[in-house]
Amino acid sequence: MTLSLFFFYLFAIVLVGAAVMVVSSRSPVHSVLFLILAFFNAAGLFMLAGAEFLALMLIIVYVGAVAVLFLFVVMMLDVDFAELRQGFLQYAPIGLVVGIILALELIMVAVGFVVTPEVASASAVAIDPTLSNTEALGRVLYTRYVFLFEGAGLVLLVAMIGAIVLTLRHKPGIRRQDVGAQVARTPAMSVENVKVKSGQGL
Amino acid sequence: MTSDLMSLDALLPVLPEIALALGALALLMAGVFLKGETHASVSGIAIGLLVAVGVLALLYPIDGVLFNGVFVADGFGRYMKTLILIGSALALVLSLSSAGENGLAKFEYSVLVVLATLGMMIMVSANDLMSLYIGLELQSLALYVVAAIKRESTRASEAGLKYFVLGALSSGMLLYGASLIYGFTGQTQIDEIAKVLSLGDRSLGLTVGLVFLLAGLAFKISAVPFHMWTPDVYEGAPTPVTAFFASAPKVAAMALLIRVVMDSFEPIALQWQQIVIFLSVASMVLAAFAAIGQKNLKRLIAYSSIGHVGFALVGLSAGSQGGVDGVAIYMAIYLTMTLALFACLLALRTEDGFAEQISDLSGLAQTKPFIAATMAILMFSLIGVPPLAGFFAKWYVFLAAVEAELFVLAVIGVLASAVSAFYYLRIVKVMYFDEPVLQFAAAPAELRVVMGAGAFLLVTYFFTVGAPLGAWAHNAAGSLF
Numbered sequence: 001m002t003l004s005l006f007f008f009y010l011f012a013i014v015l016v017g018a019a020v021m022v023v024s025s026r027s028p029v030h031s032v033l034f035l036i037l038a039f040f041n042a043a044g045l046f047m048l049a050g051a052e053f054l055a056l057m058l059i060i061v062y063v064g065a066v067a068v069l070f071l072f073v074v075m076m077l078d079v080d081f082a083e084l085r086q087g088f089l090q091y092a093p094i095g096l097v098v099g100i101i102l103a104l105e106l107i108m109v110a111v112g113f114v115v116t117p118e119v120a121s122a123s124a125v126a127i128d129p130t131l132s133n134t135e136a137l138g139r140v141l142y143t144r145y146v147f148l149f150e151g152a153g154l155v156l157l158v159a160m161i162g163a164i165v166l167t168l169r170h171k172p173g174i175r176r177q178d179v180g181a182q183v184a185r186t187p188a189m190s191v192e193n194v195k196v197k198s199g200q201g202l
Numbered sequence: 203m204t205s206d207l208m209s210l211d212a213l214l215p216v217l218p219e220i221a222l223a224l225g226a227l228a229l230l231m232a233g234v235f236l237k238g239e240t241h242a243s244v245s246g247i248a249i250g251l252l253v254a255v256g257v258l259a260l261l262y263p264i265d266g267v268l269f270n271g272v273f274v275a276d277g278f279g280r281y282m283k284t285l286i287l288i289g290s291a292l293a294l295v296l297s298l299s300s301a302g303e304n305g306l307a308k309f310e311y312s313v314l315v316v317l318a319t320l321g322m323m324i325m326v327s328a329n330d331l332m333s334l335y336i337g338l339e340l341q342s343l344a345l346y347v348v349a350a351i352k353r354e355s356t357r358a359s360e361a362g363l364k365y366f367v368l369g370a371l372s373s374g375m376l377l378y379g380a381s382l383i384y385g386f387t388g389q390t391q392i393d394e395i396a397k398v399l400s401l402g403d404r405s406l407g408l409t410v411g412l413v414f415l416l417a418g419l420a421f422k423i424s425a426v427p428f429h430m431w432t433p434d435v436y437e438g439a440p441t442p443v444t445a446f447f448a449s450a451p452k453v454a455a456m457a458l459l460i461r462v463v464m465d466s467f468e469p470i471a472l473q474w475q476q477i478v479i480f481l482s483v484a485s486m487v488l489a490a491f492a493a494i495g496q497k498n499l500k501r502l503i504a505y506s507s508i509g510h511v512g513f514a515l516v517g518l519s520a521g522s523q524g525g526v527d528g529v530a531i532y533m534a535i536y537l538t539m540t541l542a543l544f545a546c547l548l549a550l551r552t553e554d555g556f557a558e559q560i561s562d563l564s565g566l567a568q569t570k571p572f573i574a575a576t577m578a579i580l581m582f583s584l585i586g587v588p589p590l591a592g593f594f595a596k597w598y599v600f601l602a603a604v605e606a607e608l609f610v611l612a613v614i615g616v617l618a619s620a621v622s623a624f625y626y627l628r629i630v631k632v633m634y635f636d637e638p639v640l641q642f643a644a645a646p647a648e649l650r651v652v653m654g655a656g657a658f659l660l661v662t663y664f665f666t667v668g669a670p671l672g673a674w675a676h677n678a679a680g681s682l683f
Contacts, residue, residue: 147216147269151324151336154223155343158317161230162347165310 008048015041028074036067053134215266215275218259219323225251226316233309240309241301248312249294252319256287271391272330281530281678282326282457285537289450290319292541292652296548297442299646304440305352315446318344322454331380331390341451342369349439361438368431376418382411392466399469409473416477422455426484429508436504441556444500445544448507453533460518460526464682471521479519479611485512486618493625497559499547506584509622510536516615517599520606523683528598530675535595539583542656546577549645560629565638574633576653581626583660586619591663
């Protein structure tokens, strides 16, 4: 218990610290790196809570794809962040007021939130405590929701086809690597013995 | 955990969708691995696939509710799916002759059309807010890409981007509405929502959710006030793509709307009827007046399609089986008219492009009498002049409205129809009484067949297809009640 508590505080403190650094660091590249750190710590928190599937998804999807994409965009686009920050102090009071109102609303919702017993018991899929949650999700996705799951897969396929159709250009005259041709090359095709006459060179 | 995958027999009702999905994947493979110019052969296979799936759906009609209630196969779905498959297949046929000029000479175009068709079939069969959304997104995402597929054209890119941004907004509204409905009823399944609603004790939040859901769907059928994207997208997208947009997706979204309001919100009919009546009146009136000033043919067709959606909604506002009958017949006739009209437009090819302005049609009766005659028949049918099919389409929806005692709505509809006669007749006048300005190339055979068949069906509707179509639509609508 104490060990998990120790790790909870460790992850939580690093997570909050990293989140603050995302907003406050000067270089956008550092911000993205801190964002990745925050994601890892959030994944650790999920792991402690027993949601190992969610933890791994967070790392694969957010760290593996989204954050790397961010990093590329930040490095490739020359965005002048100093210019974007201008007027920060000027607008800070309004932002602060809006933020406080939102925070109050969130607190009110969180305090007043009650799950009625009927709703809790009317869950579409009963929770089986003996299964790990990856297995439980897999069982639901491939049985009860298989139609929607496969349909979502087709939507993603369309997205992929669309991205390729709209962006891929076949430029003529570009030399591509042809592995077959490389492998099929024999010494006889590429090496030539030349009899060099002495004193003349080639 | 119950699953429908335990036996293959249990999957039979969803067989057309599975066949189409596997076919789309096979087409993709064929397009990638076949050598040389693959788009024509892939289009050919895609058309064959769509026809085959339609035949499969009609020959083996198996009803059932599958996958824990998210998917339903019934007579209504089959009717609408047949229309959708015909629309998609003919849209591909129309694109064949001019694929090169329109930037459609890529095999991905047919694959995307097939996947969009699959999305539409899922929409039509959706029995749950989740499958509704999946189908809608599958369809829309493919359509966004198809709108922008002509990459070198800035207008097509603009059309695609505009469609995408506004479509994403409407999906957001639809999802927000769905979340409210789920929150206030505790159900996502369409028939279960109806059960909860019929218990009484409905909160205001539910009505708000309904409004958002209907707003999202109204965008997809381009009913006023959610129509702004339609003229721009229709004008900017390549003409064969516009033909596709104006046909199958409209039918699918209309079928989805009918199923949602009839199955799910039947207990609060008064609430949704108000919304549908407003959409209907606004669409008919705005389209009738806005189309008058148009010079571009595709923009004109866009406003015309907005108006026709308004007329179809007249039938839905009645909320009766007769009304749904009327909408089903209306969509079939609308599909025929739209596809034949686009066949005419695509046949009008000059040396440097296609006829896009109304003035380009001047004197068409002298240079291309067959196309001019077909277009004249189409225009009269779009107005609703008896004995052409367009008259019967309007007749059934107005009849349903009168039977439901929505007299004001019916009168506004007839008046809007009279106003819209002006811009349709102007095209006839330009074709028959003005001097020719442009010379057009000979029309490809498949376009002539589509035009001829469309005109034949519209003219002889009452004597040939009218009775069987009416009976089929009646059966289809009956499966919802």
